[in-house]
Amino acid sequence: MPSHASAEGHRPIMLSRSESSDRSVRVDWSTYATAYDLLSEHNPEYQALLRDFEAFLATIETPKVIYDIGGGTGNYTEIAARACPGSEIHFVEPDAGMIGLARAKLAAHGNTNYETLALEDIDAPSTADLVICVHALYAMPAPEQRLADMRRLLRPGGLLYLIDLGRHMNVADWRSYLFSHLRKEHGLARTLRVFWQGREIAKQNTAIFKAQKTGVYWTHTEAEIASAATAADFEILRQDTVYRGYSDLLVCRAKP
Ligand SMILES: C[S@@+](CC[C@H](N)C(=O)[O-])C[C@H]1O[C@@H](n2cnc3c(N)ncnc32)[C@H](O)[C@@H]1O
Numbered sequence: 001m002p003s004h005a006s007a008e009g010h011r012p013i014m015l016s017r018s019e020s021s022d023r024s025v026r027v028d029w030s031t032y033a034t035a036y037d038l039l040s041e042h043n044p045e046y047q048a049l050l051r052d053f054e055a056f057l058a059t060i061e062t063p064k065v066i067y068d069i070g071g072g073t074g075n076y077t078e079i080a081a082r083a084c085p086g087s088e089i090h091f092v093e094p095d096a097g098m099i100g101l102a103r104a105k106l107a108a109h110g111n112t113n114y115e116t117l118a119l120e121d122i123d124a125p126s127t128a129d130l131v132i133c134v135h136a137l138y139a140m141p142a143p144e145q146r147l148a149d150m151r152r153l154l155r156p157g158g159l160l161y162l163i164d165l166g167r168h169m170n171v172a173d174w175r176s177y178l179f180s181h182l183r184k185e186h187g188l189a190r191t192l193r194v195f196w197q198g199r200e201i202a203k204q205n206t207a208i209f210k211a212q213k214t215g216v217y218w219t220h221t222e223a224e225i226a227s228a229a230t231a232a233d234f235e236i237l238r239q240d241t242v243y244r245g246y247s248d249l250l251v252c253r254a255k256p
Pocket residue numbers: 001002003004005029069070071072073074075076092093094095098117118119120133134135136139140141
């Protein structure tokens with residue numbers, strides 16, 4: 001899933017899990033961006049998460065201020081912008097390629113502000129009613145501190161909708177899952193075409209796996225992410241294992 005580039009261009013940012021670590025990784029998010037939506041559209045597990053988010057939004061009071069952190073190509077913000085046209089949405093995404101696609105996708109929604117920044121570089125008051133962060137936390141430096149950053153963006157009682165990849169990305173497992181799903185739905189010729197067009201995804205997912213193995217990207221169990229959220233002063237309202245067991249979904253409330 002992830003890679004990083006600076007706001008000014010496509011210069012990759014080296015990620016380090018700790019200052020003492022000399023391990024680093026680059027996942028090229030900009031290269032990932034162009035193929036990202038193609039595979040997302042064809043991945044029923046990704047679509048199920050979008051539906052979960054839409055259903056979640058329908059259960060809460062309309063949030064006035066929303067942050068989408070690591071918003072990628074804008075799929076979650078698109079749902080929020082449609083469901084909450086009167087809300088002020090802050091789309092936070094450090095990668096120029098990703099945010100470029102998001103801007104184009106969200107052009108019809110005037111209520112979105114774009115911030116080409118990493119979460120750790122945001123300086124904002126604690127006014128958010130809702131923070132969304134999907135499949136981005138694991139790629140951030142010091143994720144436990146980033147949870148605290150998200151807590152700081154929220155007003156007391158505000159909500160965090162968090163999904164995070166926690167387990168090692170098994171590229172072969174995903175490839176065979178998607179291949180058999182697509183083949184059943186669309187036939188072999190179209191499946192091969194989608195795989196060819198989306199070949200960059202497999203490359204970036206392999207980079208993610210390597211980053212996880214070297215500890216540059218965070219991996220966690222259900223219990224570990226729950227305890228990190230609690231330590232960041234969140235009350236967990238809901239927790240599920242999602243995305244074929246690879247990810248955790250948490251809905252949390254910012255404690256006063
Ligand atoms: C796999 S994509 C997920 C995009 C989107 N949330 C979705 O689910 O479709 C992860 C995104 O996290 C972003 N990201 C990585 N490090 C970040 C950081 N420190 N702060 C904010 N976003 C970051 C990447 O640039 C990338 O676009």
